[in-house]
Amino acid sequence: RRPNLREILANTSEAPWTLAAFMAYLSSNHCLETLEFTMDADRYKQHYMKMMANAGPTGVPSPKDRDFVQELWERLVEAYIRPSGSREVNIPSNVRDPILRKRPDELPPAPETLDPAVDKIHELMDESLLVPFLNSVYPHSGSPTTGSRPFNASQESITRLSQSHDDRQHRARDASTRNSSPPYAAAEQTGSRSYSPTSNLHRKSTPTSSSARQRRLTEAISENSTSAYPGMTDDSGDSPMHDSPTTPPTSPPLSDLNHPLG
Structure with a gap:
């Protein structure tokens, strides 16, 4: 039986459709950030809950904890939600815009604010990535073959998921020239951009060498093997919850912030 997306993400699916193979497939198609976003959104939720638990009966967290969680929010939004983010x-504008408009009050934004975006990304992975991935590896092979053309997969789907390196690098250079503009001005300029659920899942991935990518994949999977959900690994003794995610080919935006909550 072929696994569903939930089983793959929970790393409970059988070979060859493992989490390691899925991450390798996303990396080879330059759309790993789709999975990284869901991991960092989950990490933000964990830190928010930890902050509130430390607040005690008053329900008012310390300024240090509040500022740290607020920084996590800002980095997540800048990387994954803001148009031209790294x-x-x-995601469609009706999902993106409410997140961009969210301003901190006495507390950082609640994790539930990200739920519509996380649900949409899961939907996109399920509709546009899961079947090509399942078809890209052979059930009887000794190891997953993620670089080959998917078996019986739609060539149109793969083409949409596989834009050229030159196009991505050109967009990255264009984005760098806009970094001096106010973030919300950039959002207003691109707010009317059309949305296509089967394309541009991988706008900002940074290409790396095959050997470096494979090394990072191996390290990430070995660390994730004890976690019920990817991204909640114990890789830093001084991180707030000892759970900074390590994902290939580069670390997600939230993985390098170290601050003990409480």
Whole structure:
């Protein structure tokens, strides 16, 4: 039986459709940020809950904890949600805009604010990535073959998921020239951009060498093997919850912030 997306993400699916193979497939198609976004959104939720647990009966967290969680929010939004972000994910404007408009009050934004975006990304992975991935590896092979053409997969789907390196690098250079503009001005300029659920899942991935990517994949999977969900690994003794994610080919935006909550 072929696994569903939930089983793959929970790393409970049988070979060859393992989490390691799925991450390798996303990396080879330059759309790993789709999975990284869901991991960092989950990490933000964990830190938010930890902050509130430390607040005690008053329900008012310490300024230090509040500022740290607020920084996590800002980095997540800048990387994944803001148009032209370094790892911008493909979500429609009616999902993106409410997140961009969210301003901190006495507390950082609640994790539930990200739920519509996380649900949309799961939907996109399920509809546009899961079947090509399942078809890209052979059930009887000794090891997954993620670089080959998917068996019986739609060539149109793969083409849409596989834009050229030159196009991505050109967009990255264009984005760098806009970094001096106010973030919300950039959002207003691109707010009317069309949305396509089967394309541009991988706008901002940074290409790396095959050997470096494979090394990072191996390290990430070995660390994730004890976690019920990817991204909640114990890789830093001084991180807030000892759970900074390590994912290939580069670390997600939230993985390098170290601050003990409480």
